[in-house]
Amino acid sequence: SSIDYHWFYEGYNGWWLYDEQTSNDIETAYQNEELFVEVLIAGFIYVIDFEKMVQYRKEFPNKSRKIKRDKTDMQIKGIAGLRTR
Numbered sequence: 589s590s591i592d593y594h595w596f597y598e599g600y601n602g603w604w605l606y607d608e609q610t611s612n613d614i615e616t617a618y619q620n621e622e623l624f625v626e627v628l629i630a631g632f633i634y635v636i637d638f639e640k641m642v643q644y645r646k647e648f649p650n651k652s653r654k655i656k657r658d659k660t661d662m663q664i665k666g667i668a669g670l671r672t673r
């Protein structure tokens with residue numbers, strides 16, 4: 589089921605997990621086959637673009653990060669900037 593999936597954004601040499609609320613919002617939009625969804629991250633609006641599979645701050649569309657949806661969350665740097673390894 590969709591509960592088994594995790595959402596990640598790219599960091600330096602690795603991937604970060606989204607915080608749980610944001611991850612749930614992204615997964616819901618993805619399941620609804622939206623082309624993109626806007627989420628609030630640390631006070632800024634970010635666009636999650638499901639076609640290009642990138643995220644970017646709405647005000648800075650040309651500075652994007654890759655995102656991915658995957659079943660495993662074994663090799664992450666941490667969650668939303670909080671290191672777990």
Ligand code: V3L
Pocket residue numbers: 597598599600601602604606607629630644645651652653665668669670
């Ligand atoms: N969730 C939390 N913070 C984010 C997210 C997000 N989805 N997207 C961007 N930021 P930008 P390393 C990241 C933060 O893309 O060492 C990591 O979470 C982003 O934080 O230019 O490079 C780490 O905290 C960055 O601080 O809009 O792997 C940090 O980078 C800021 O928003 C370092 O990670 C600007 O990102």
